[in-house]
Amino acid sequence: MKPNYPLKNVQQEKRIFRNRVFISIGIVTFFLVLLVVRYAYLQISSFDEFSTASDKNRIRLQPLPPARGYIYDRNGILLADNLPVFNATISRADIEDMDDTINRLIPVLSLTQEDIDRFKSRIQTARKTERVSIKLNLNEADIARFSEVKFLFPGVNIELQMTRYYPHGELFAHVIGYVGRINDKELKEIDKDAYAGTNLIGKIGVEKSYENLLHGVPGNESIEADAHGNVLRHLGRKDPIRGNDLYLSIDYGLQVIASEQLAGRRGAIVALDPKTGEILALVSSPSFNPNLFVTGISSTDYSSLRDNLDQPLYNRAVQGAYPPGSTIKPMFGLGGIHYGFVDWKTQISDHGYFSLPGDSHRFRDHKKTGHGIVDMHKAQVVSCDTYFYVLSYRMGIEKMNEWMRQFGFGAKTGVDLPSESTGLYPSPEWKMRTRNAKWLKGETISVSIGQGAFTATPLQLAMATAITANQGDHITPHVLRESKGSKPHTVHNATDGKIDFNGQPEDWIKMREAMVDVVNSGTGRRIRSSAYTIAGKTGTAQVKSIAQGKKYNESILTERQLDHGLFVGFAPAENPEIAIAVVWENGRHGGSAAQLAKPLFDYWLLTRQKNPVVPTGKHISGGLMTAGIKPSDLPSGSQSLSTNAEASSTQRHEASAASIESQVETERD
Structure with a gap:
């Protein structure tokens, strides 16, 4: 018997189909309306905000660093x-993910x-x-x-x-x-x-x-970039x-000459134009290769420089504070004249020592038997310590401090280089403030010959020497001579004040003549020149103290315990064009330091115009060279100095060294 199935309900199926169509149309319409609303929000209501955000993703402003x-x-x-x-x-x-990128790099x-x-x-x-x-x-x-x-x-x-x-x-x-x-x-x-x-x-x-x-x-530069930054x-x-x-203001040739004199030695040389304050040469020895620092020095190289006993990173010319020794005697002598404690006829009898009244302690002269009858001129020429002991006792530390500070001692010179040292010109106030102790009269005696707590930088000595050469006109040392470009800058190339001096103009001239005799017949006689006249003063600064009654004996001292040798001078004496200060650490004698200055005087006054020292190789400035490259790495013919120039430099240095080491100084100063 066949199963009896109900007849198909066509009306019901049509109704279900219509409902489904309406629901689908409704869903589609809803999302279409939602899409239109969102689109309108993005394109109309928030157009400015999102347009800017889009441009930031697409258009970028890249900085362009200046050369x-x-x-x-x-x-x-x-x-x-x-x-x-x-x-x-x-x-x-x-x-x-920046951290992930760095780790993979x-x-x-x-x-x-x-x-x-x-x-x-x-x-x-x-x-x-x-x-x-x-x-x-x-x-x-x-x-x-x-x-x-x-x-x-x-x-x-x-x-x-x-x-x-x-x-x-x-x-x-x-x-x-x-x-x-x-x-x-x-x-x-x-x-x-x-x-x-x-x-x-x-x-x-x-x-x-x-x-x-x-x-x-x-x-800056505006660029269009893709999502990857390209x-x-x-x-x-x-x-x-x-x-x-x-x-x-630095002169290349003079800098080379000064560097050659200090090669293999510790010390500093500063040369100034006394009329303008321009620094013509500034050398601190030993030195270092600045190219190592440009893109980041390795820890090995930095440790080697930092731990070097000779301290090549230390700028001795500007930061080094040394006892100036007898180099300050011309300035100090003028102070005695300024206050009226001495004049050019004032004489003392030097027996080789000086003692304060009521004190048995002897402040010794460098010449054990003394210099006999000494006036101001002779005191400068033979560097008689006793004369200045007596002067300091009469003058007192307060007046000494007041006078010597006019030459720049105990304060920054104002040079346009960073990290300058002030040196120290001591006073009773300074000692009480720093050591909580009273000033002793014996300390005044030591300061009078550039010892004790008195320290000065080579730059300060050069400035004080330039002021002396200028007969009291003050200058401020500086290395910038001219600036060219979009940023205006003015350089002051002139004297900027005058020493307050109660003496006569002739006193400056007489001090200059005494300094000339220091070079012609005194402690600096080994550098006298027939071509021009040098006015100078030698100095020896004690490194290791000597007990009362003991004799200075070099043979028992280490090399670093030997005295420092110093020299200051200017030339030509009558119309100075250059003033020089030399500090040779453990150089033993001021006369030896003077010999380091002589080639600088010769170059500046005799050979600079006709035969200047210049880089003879062609410097490459446009090739793809790394900052760590050394001049010796350049191709043949492109080095800073040619083979001939280097050979000439070596010959000059060897001749200078032989001249100094072969001579035996008889004066301590």
């Missing part, structure tokens, strides 16, 4: 150059922890789209490894940027200084907009003193303005 200004000597010889190097850069806008770019820490400090304060360097001065191996895996690092790029190079290495290190990576402390102090995209800043020397002139003004097209550009070029 640093060049530094030249007074003759236009290039001392600080700019060279291109390859740097690895990253911007936060292109990186989702470590083996590719050989990143150190120092590189990573420095980058993280800088990226936190940089603009989101600013490209910050994570490693400077990439070598060929770094670039090759990165190129192979570039597709794995969207947002990381290799860019060509400018860095600093010092073609003459150690020669100008303590004058020019160097630039280095911006550290955390500097990052808090600098204008971040002005240093956008910049990695380097002046650390010491001229590079630091004139950072505001050398740095320049940054520019540049699609350039939309607009504002070029950066290069920093000012600086022309220093």
Whole structure:
């Protein structure tokens, strides 16, 4: 029997179908309306907001760091150059996971922890789209490894940027200084907009003193980039303005000569133009290669410099505080005349020592038997200590302090170089403040001959000598001669005051004549010249004290316990063109230090015009050279000094050394 199926209900099926159609249309309509509303919200109500956000993703404003200004000597010889190097850069806008990116980059770019820490400090304060360097001065191996895996690092790029190079290495290190990576402390102090995209800043020397002139003004560029940070097209550009070029008062040839005299020795030489205060040469020995610091010095190299017993990083010319010894006797003698305690006819009888009234202690003269009857002129020529012992006893430490400070002792000279030492001209107030003790009369006696607590820098000695040469006209030492560029700067090249002196103008001339006789017949006679007249004063500064009644015996002292040799002088005596101060650590005698100054006088006054010392090699300034390259690494014919010039330098140094070491000094000063 067949089953009985009900007839098909057509009406019901149509009703179900219609309902389904209406529901589907409703759902589609709802989502279509929702889509239209959302589209209207994005395109109409929030158009400005999202249009700006979209442009920020697509269009970026990239900073363009300015090139640093060049530094030249007074003759236009290039001392600080700019060279291109390859740097690895990253911007936060292109990186989702910065830590992961850095960790993957470590083996590719050989990143150190120092590189990573420095980058993280800088990226936190940089603009989101600013490209910050994570490693400077990439070598060929770094670039090759990165190129192979570039597709794995969207947002990381290799860019060509400018860095600093010092073609003459150690020669100008303590004058020019160097630039280095911006550290955390500097990052808090600098204008971040002005240093956008910049990695380097002046650390010491001229590079630091004139950072505001050398740095320049940054520019910017609008670019269109894809999601990976790759540049699609350039939309607009504002070029950066290069920093000012600086022309220093330093003379390349005189700097070379001064450096040769101190080669293999510890000490400093400063040469000034007494009429303007321009520093013609400033050498601290030993020195260092500033190129090591530009892109980050290795810990090994830095430890080697820091732990070196000779302290090559220490700028002895500006920071070194030495007992000035007898070099200050001309200035001190003028003080006695100023206050009326002595005149040129005042005489004493020198028996080889001086004792304070009521005290048996003997302050000894360097000549055991004394110099007999001594007046001011003779006291300068033979460097009679006893004469100045007597003068200091009459004058007292307060008046001595008041007078000597007019020559710049005990205060900064105002030189345009950082980290200058004040030296020390002691006083009763200073001793009570620092040592909580009263001043002793015997201390006044020691200060009168540049010993005791009295210390001065070679730069201070050069300035005081220039003031003496100027017959009391004061100058402020400076190394900047001229600045050229968009930032205006005025340099003062003249005297700027006068010593308060109660004597006669002839007193300055008589002191000059006494200093001339120091060189012609006194303790500095080994440097007298027939071509021009030198006025000078030698000095010997005691390093190791000698007990009362004991005799100075070099044979039992170590090399570093020997006395310092000092010399100050100017020439030509009648119309000075150059004033020089020399400090030779453990040089034994002032006469030996004077011989180091003689080649500088000869060069400046006799040979500079006709046969100047200049770099004879062609300096490469446009090739792809790394900042760590040394002049010796340059191709043959491109080094800073030619083989002939180097040979000449060696011959001059050997001749100077032979001249000094072969002669036996008979005077302590």
